[in-house]
Amino acid sequence: MFKISAAFATLAALTQVSLVTAHGGVLSYNIAGTTYNGFVPYNTPVGQSSIQREWDTYDPIQDPTDSYMSCNTNGANLGSDQLYATAASGSTVIAYWNNPWPHTIGPIMVYMANCNGDCTDATTSDLEWFKIEEAGLISGDQPTGVWGMGEMVNDNSSWTTSIPSSLAAGDYFIRHELLAIHQSNVPQFYMECAQLKITGSGTASPSSEYLVKFPGAYSMSDPGVDINIYGNSGVTNYTIPGPAVWTGN
Ligand SMILES: *[C@@H]1O[C@H](CO)[C@@H](O)[C@H](O)[C@H]1NC(C)=O
Ligand SMILES: *[C@@H]1O[C@H](CO)[C@@H](O)[C@H](O)[C@H]1NC(C)=O
Ligand SMILES: [Cu+2]
Numbered sequence: 001m002f003k004i005s006a007a008f009a010t011l012a013a014l015t016q017v018s019l020v021t022a023h024g025g026v027l028s029y030n031i032a033g034t035t036y037n038g039f040v041p042y043n044t045p046v047g048q049s050s051i052q053r054e055w056d057t058y059d060p061i062q063d064p065t066d067s068y069m070s071c072n073t074n075g076a077n078l079g080s081d082q083l084y085a086t087a088a089s090g091s092t093v094i095a096y097w098n099n100p101w102p103h104t105i106g107p108i109m110v111y112m113a114n115c116n117g118d119c120t121d122a123t124t125s126d127l128e129w130f131k132i133e134e135a136g137l138i139s140g141d142q143p144t145g146v147w148g149m150g151e152m153v154n155d156n157s158s159w160t161t162s163i164p165s166s167l168a169a170g171d172y173f174i175r176h177e178l179l180a181i182h183q184s185n186v187p188q189f190y191m192e193c194a195q196l197k198i199t200g201s202g203t204a205s206p207s208s209e210y211l212v213k214f215p216g217a218y219s220m221s222d223p224g225v226d227i228n229i230y231g232n233s234g235v236t237n238y239t240i241p242g243p244a245v246w247t248g249n
Contacts, residue, residue: 023058024098025072026176026192032091036083038192045074049081053124053173053193058098060180060188064218064225064241070124071175071193082120082195089200090165095176095192099157103180103188104150105229107136107240110161111175112196114205119171119195128211129175130246133161137238142229145236149178163196164248166204172196175214179241184228187220206246217242 029036029051038052039045045054055072070076087093113127135148152159159176173193180188191214220226224239 022102023060023188023190024101025055025058025190026052026095026097026194028096029085029194030092030094030096031085031194031196032087032093034085036085036194038194047081049083051083051085051194051196053082053195055192060190062186062188064187064189064220064222065215066189067125067215069189069191069218070127070129070214071173072191075191075193076124078121078123084119084171084195084197086197086199087163089163089167089169089198089202091163092160093163093174093196094158094160097152097157097178101149101153101157101178103178103182104153105147106149106179106181106188107134107224107238108148108152108159109134109177109179109240109242110159111177111242112163112167113173113175114168115171115173115195117171119173122173124173124193125214127173127213129214129217130206130210130212131243132164132246134240134242134245136224136240137236140236142227142232142235142238144233149180152178163198164202164204164246165200166202166248167198167200168202168205169198169200172198179225181224181227181229184230185226187225187227202248204248210243210246212243
């Protein structure tokens, strides 16, 4: 009996290591100078307290209309023991992925959503998300150029964002999303959400043209989603999916 459970434990450990090397997500943050650990997938959610919504697997979502597109597998469910990071509007948010993040081809996007109340109780697929930052094909052509994701990997597998300084105070999610497109016509979406209590004297909020839902914002027919970059030698543009970036102005 003891031998059998030890063997299972070893198998589970090996499985997790191989998953870690292939995929992953945002594991921690630095928000306005304070470090916050994220949820730990593969561990039981019982007793975990973090600012991040639960997510259960390092694997990507491959269907842009998946019901978990907002905050990853099980992130759409109500959270338990959720914490907040408090930050004034205009603050810096650094997200840290597993390092080195294994993919370099595709855009990075950062969204927020006003929870209009406590984010812990929010159903993330009902929220209206707005994009605060994006980086797609930065230079070169699609198969050989530099992508936002590659810059993230080069920067210690981290991404630094500023919360729009005019954003109205309130409880928000911040949602970091990677779209890996190294596999032809098989998009890989990776997203994690964390709870922010935004303070400050800002009064701005995005108008409806900037607001989207997940699922809803993307479809498989989007040019930047269903894409074979290897057939696009010499193509130096790329259409990042989703709405225009709201800068707060
Ligand atoms: C690099 O990322 C790790 C987390 O993956 C973090 O602990 C460390 O502080 C980062 N180093 C720098 C120089 O940002
Ligand atoms: C690049 O730009 C051209 C011309 O505007 C457009 O037709 C094409 O769809 C774009 N390609 C991508 C991959 O976004
Ligand atoms: Cu992967």
